[in-house]
Amino acid sequence: MVDSGNALTIASSQKELTFHAIWLRDNSQDPETRSPTNGQRLISLSDIPENISINSASIENNTLKVTFSPEEKTIFYELDWLEKNSYENFKPTQKGWLSSIYKTWDSNLEVIPLEDFNDLQKNKRTLNDWIGGVLKFGFGKITNGPVQSGALFEIVDLFGYVRETNYGRHFEVRTEVNPSNLAYTGLGLQAHTDNPYRDPVPTLQILYCLENSAEGGENMVVDGFSAIQKLKDENLEFFNVLSDYCAKFEYSGEKGVKLSTRKPIIELAPDGELIGIRFNNRSLSAVTDVPFGKMQTWYAAYRRLAEIIDDQRMQVTFKLEPGESFIVDNTRVLHARKGYSGKGSRWLQGCYADKDSLKSIFYSSEDAQT
Ligand code: FE2
Numbered sequence: 001m002v003d004s005g006n007a008l009t010i011a012s013s014q015k016e017l018t019f020h021a022i023w024l025r026d027n028s029q030d031p032e033t034r035s036p037t038n039g040q041r042l043i044s045l046s047d048i049p050e051n052i053s054i055n056s057a058s059i060e061n062n063t064l065k066v067t068f069s070p071e072e073k074t075i076f077y078e079l080d081w082l083e084k085n086s087y088e089n090f091k092p093t094q095k096g097w098l099s100s101i102y103k104t105w106d107s108n109l110e111v112i113p114l115e116d117f118n119d120l121q122k123n124k125r126t127l128n129d130w131i132g133g134v135l136k137f138g139f140g141k142i143t144n145g146p147v148q149s150g151a152l153f154e155i156v157d158l159f160g161y162v163r164e165t166n167y168g169r170h171f172e173v174r175t176e177v178n179p180s181n182l183a184y185t186g187l188g189l190q191a192h193t194d195n196p197y198r199d200p201v202p203t204l205q206i207l208y209c210l211e212n213s214a215e216g217g218e219n220m221v222v223d224g225f226s227a228i229q230k231l232k233d234e235n236l237e238f239f240n241v242l243s244d245y246c247a248k249f250e251y252s253g254e255k256g257v258k259l260s261t262r263k264p265i266i267e268l269a270p271d272g273e274l275i276g277i278r279f280n281n282r283s284l285s286a287v288t289d290v291p292f293g294k295m296q297t298w299y300a301a302y303r304r305l306a307e308i309i310d311d312q313r314m315q316v317t318f319k320l321e322p323g324e325s326f327i328v329d330n331t332r333v334l335h336a337r338k339g340y341s342g343k344g345s346r347w348l349q350g351c352y353a354d355k356d357s358l359k360s361i362f363y364s365s366e367d368a369q370t
Contacts, residue, residue, distance in 0.1 A: 005053035010064060012079055017086045021054045025068055027085070028075040095272040096232050096239060102332075103136050104226035106314045113140035117323075120158055124365065127158060131362045138333035139221050139326060145208070147322045152208035152349050155325055160357025163202050165195070166257050170351040173207070188339035191222045191309050193330050194352070196249040196278035197259040202352035205330045209320035211347040217340030220317040224277035224332050227308045228266055231301070238301035241294055242266045249278060250285040262289060265302065267331075276331040279309065309334060320348070329355060 009018045025048050026041075028034065033043055048071075055069040064077040098104070113133025119126045120142065134140040145151050152170060156162050162169055194205050207219070232239035243266035252258040267276035290298045308314060317338070320326065328335050330352075340346055 005055065005069075008054050008057050008066070010057075010059065010079070010082065012083045012086075014083075017082060018088050019082065019086075021052050021068065022048065023087075024054070024066055024075070024077070025052050025071075025073075028073075029077065029081070030075055033075075092271040092273065095243065095268060096228065096266075096274050097272055098225060098229070098274050101135060102138070102225060104229060105137060105223050105316070106226055107312060107316060109137070109316050112316065112318075113137055115140070115142060117142050117145035117155075121154075128362060128365045131159060131358055134327060134329070135359065135362060138223060138225070138329040139335075141318065141324065141326045143321075143324050145323045145325060147210055149210065149349065151210075151323075152206050152325060152351055155206050155208065155327070156351065156353045159361045160353050163204075163352040163354055165198070165202070165352060166254065166259075170349050173348040173350055174346060188216075189337045190281055190306075191220060191315070191334035191336035192280040192282070193224065193278055193334055194280070195251070195259075195283075195330075196263065196280050197251045197261050197283050199261040199263075201261075201276075201278065201330060203329065203331050203355035204327060204353040204358065205335070205350060206325055206327050206353065207320070207335070207348050207350045208325035209322055209348050211322055211345045212320055213344030214340040214346040215343060216338050217346045218317050218319045218338045219326065220315050220336040220338065221326075221328060222309050222314050222316075222334045222336070224279065224309075224334050225274055227305060227314060227334075228274060228277060230308050230314075231305050235301070235304065237297060238304055239266065241290070241298045242301050242305065243268050245290040245294065245298060247278070247287050248285040248289065249280065249283045251283050260285065265305070277334070279305070279334055281306075331355070 005021060007018055007020045008024075009016050026045065033041065035042055051070065052068055055067045055072075057064065057066045059065070059079070062079045064079060064082065065074060066077065067074045113130055113136075115126060115130040120130060121127075130140060142155060145154070150170075153162060193201070195202055228239065231242075243264050246262045246264050248260065248262050250258070250260045263278055265278055266274070267278070269275050287295075287298070315336075318326075326335075
């Protein structure tokens with residue numbers, strides 16, 4: 001017991017762990033506090049006395065028994081659960097730290113998460129391994145899918161739901177005579193994240209190839225987190241200015257549509273974790289929310305980040321055959337298309353989805369395996 005019952009320390013298998021009384025009480029697993037069926041909390045914080053403290057505590061058979069006062073309530077905690085949920089060693093290191101679930105990469109990436117469409121549909125384990133790879137690297141490829149309009153929805157059906165936008169449930173990517181959006185022409189596109197003007201931004205994009213006989217038109221991906229780490233290593237001031245101040249992104253290419261959002265190019269969580277990149281030169285609006293004295297530095301930083309992204313050493317390139325598709329984490333991995341010629345045809349369909357359902361599949365099946 002420490003701090004007059006406000007906390008307690010237990011000796012777990014590896015180390016000593018300390019928990020606050022209020023944390024333990026709020027995280028009680030008894031059926032009056034947590035629903036035994038769905039695990040949801042049944043009480044609110046105001047149901048816990050403000051002066052909650054630990055009256056007594058003991059350990060028996062890998063279970064911690066705690067009696068709280070003034071409630072005189074006794075709660076049991078599995079030591080394994082406490083070990084798994086210990087928080088005293090959480091120390092955010094420095095701005096820009098990355099969760100250990102990610103593995104950053106550049107053009108030297110040897111193995112990309114690639115799987116056969118039919119195997120993904122038939123085999124849950126294969127699907128889970130592939131999703132694990134997509135979460136780790138921020139992108140993945142699927143081969144051998146049906147060469148059929150709308151087949152991209154079958155990719156989304158593997159894990160979640162389409163995120164519909166004003167572009168529709170899906171969008172077509174092919175040459176048009178009067179393009180309202182540069183994605184529909186034969187020009188090459190700089191690597192970018194999609195739709196940074198949306199709030200929230202679509203967190204996954206799927207691009208599905210139906211025809212690709214035109215010359216060129218390869219797809220290319222860049223790990224935005226890797227590019228940001230490189231920028232930070234080179235020039236901390238550049239990293240700071242792009243994460244401290246908001247850019248502005250806009251799209252109003254159609255009648256009745258005016259999408260606008262104010263977000264930084266490099267997005268950090270309040271504890272400094274690197275959680276996102278927004279990079280799209282076509283939809284960057286007039287940036288007005290950078291202090292006057294920092295604007296030149298902001299532009300120098302943005303230019304340098306663009307150079308890093310455009311560097312071939314950061315890029316992984318592949319050509320999609322009809323029936324092949326790829327998925328990107330649109331908060332992390334930038335995608336691009338090389339220019340293609342008018343000969344032959346190139347037809348892709350794209351749609352958006354969200355990462356929460358992808359993660360849900362992965363983590364729920366991980367639980368199922370343990
Ligand atoms: Fe795009």
